[in-house]
Every structure is written in C-alpha cells, then in structure tokens.
Amino acid sequence: MSQEQTVYTKLRSMLLNGEFEPEQRLTEKHICDILEVSRTPVRAALLRLEAQNLVVGQSNRGYTVRGIRVRDVWDANVVRAVLEGSAAGALARQGLSDETRDTLEQSLREYGELAENVELTDRFLTLHSSANWTFHETLVSATGNESLTRSIETLAYMPVQINRTVFASDRAYAVQTVRSGLAEHHGVVAAILSGDATAAEMLMRTHSQKALRGIEAVRDRQKLGPDYLDMPFTQFIGGVGTSVAAA
Incomplete structure (x- = not known):
C-alpha cells in the first residue's frame, strides 16, 4: 500500500x-x-x-x-447498493476477463476459509474486511466505467463497517453474516458467468444491502426509537461498545 x-x-x-x-x-x-x-x-x-x-x-x-448522522450512512448505502448492482449487471453483459475471474475466484476461496472458522478477533475482522473489499472493488473496477467507479468512491461508508461493529459483540450474528455473505458472493459470480444480467444486478443489490440490515441490527440491539437515524453515527455504534474500522 x-x-x-x-x-x-x-x-x-x-x-x-x-x-x-x-x-x-x-x-x-x-x-x-x-x-x-x-x-x-x-x-x-x-x-x-x-x-x-x-x-x-x-x-x-x-x-x-463534518458531523455524520446515521441517516447519512443509511442513504449512502442505499445508493451504493444500486450502483454495485449496476456494476454486476454490466459485467454479466460484457463478460469477465481471465484476470478478473481469477481475482474473484481467489476472493471466494479466501472468504470460504474464513467462513469455516469465524472468530471475534482483530485479525479475523481485518481478513474478512480485505476479502470482502476485494470482491466489491473488483466487480466495480472491472466494468471499466469510470463514472460508476468515481460515484461509488464518493460513498465513504463501506458495508463492512456496520457488520464489523456487530461482529465484535455477537458471534452468532457474525457466523450467520459471513456464511450468508459467502453464499451471496457465489450467487453473484454464478449469475455473471452465466450472462444473466438481471439476476446478477438484483443479487448484488440485495447483497450490498447487508449494510442496511447491519444498521437495523444495531438499532434493535439498543432498542432505539424511530428518531435513531438522526443520531451522530459514532454515538450510534458506540452503543454496542466498539468502534468502526475503515475498510
């Protein structure tokens, strides 16, 4: 780096x-x-x-x-899910290069190894973050669409952030999220390789919305009311006793 x-x-x-x-x-x-x-x-x-x-x-x-509210993070991830879905759909239409295919397959192998033994350690969270980032970043950059890449780059709130927050205090949630995430990654790649743009886009969009489900998990954990979206983001995640790790 x-x-x-x-x-x-x-x-x-x-x-x-x-x-x-x-x-x-x-x-x-x-x-x-x-x-x-x-x-x-x-x-x-x-x-x-x-x-x-x-x-x-x-x-x-x-x-x-700039002060960041939960609403800012939520809205950014709503847009990110749409853009990443578009990226997956585009790749299904244009096909994958050998290099992109190899990178995605390697990320799936690394992710699969992590899914076999989920741990609540800094090392595990870092490795999970890296494997997840490689998958998402590869799909976007492989489109060759600079406007799409720049648009996603401006959304600073990576999906892994909320998941890492909950992972650190809830192993059951971590295991379920990592394993379902692996299955979703495989589903997206399979749809891309089959050339099914509609399926690839919808599967990727649903997968990218994991960040929204993570926000809801933190909300439910703290039993927050409907005004939680206007809370400062650091106060929101601080309620589960951990910090966000940038990915």
Missing part, C-alpha cells in the same frame, strides 16, 4: 471513529504531526475526504470535520 493510501485510510478511520469533534478545524500541519508524515500525502488524503463529504474545505483555513 502506498504512503498516500495509508495516510488516507488512517485519517478516514479516525474521522469515522469520532476521534475528531464535529466542526473541528483540521490543518495539514496538524495531521502531519499526528501521523508523522509529510504534507504531500496528507493534502491528497484531505482532498479525497472532502470529495467524500467527510471534511469541508474552508477557504485559506484548512478543513473542518
């Missing part, structure tokens, strides 16, 4: 975990001091995070932290 990507990932994780206060001012120098890196990767990371609406640029004054 490049230094630019590393800085972006770390800073994004800090923002999503609530390590900065809403409306807090961020400067390049402050971030450089925290992460002990030069200004160049920090500047690039802040520009990406501004495009994702996690920070707001202030003319000649750096950036401020």
